[in-house]
Amino acid sequence: MQFVRVARTVEIQPGEAKAFAVGRWEIGVFNVAGAYYAVDNVCPHQGGPLAEGWIDGPVVTCPWHAWCFDVRTGVMTLSDLCRLERFAVQIEGDEIWVGSEPLGT
Numbered sequence: 001m002q003f004v005r006v007a008r009t010v011e012i013q014p015g016e017a018k019a020f021a022v023g024r025w026e027i028g029v030f031n032v033a034g035a036y037y038a039v040d041n042v043c044p045h046q047g048g049p050l051a052e053g054w055i056d057g058p059v060v061t062c063p064w065h066a067w068c069f070d071v072r073t074g075v076m077t078l079s080d081l082c083r084l085e086r087f088a089v090q091i092e093g094d095e096i097w098v099g100s101e102p103l104g105t
Helices: none
Strands: 003-008 017-022 025-032 035-040 054-056 059-061 068-070 089-092 095-099
Touching (some): 017 095, 035 089
Antiparallel strands (some): 025 035
């Protein structure tokens, strides 16, 4: 797996997220109280952009149809219907690096 620099830490404040193209993936990077998490940015329901959703602590709500996911685990919060792919995150100095392939389950 390769790591790709996506942003500086100051560009994603606590409670915020941004989406980035990393290889063949669109990845949402979320800042949860100073910890960074990366998940597939495409909601499995109908493709909503999760980084544009509502963020409440570690939970993001899809802006299209309100499906909710815990970005720390990728798990859907209301049922075990589905989960998001997760990606490794490395912080080097003030830079955020994201793995190019999912971590797997």
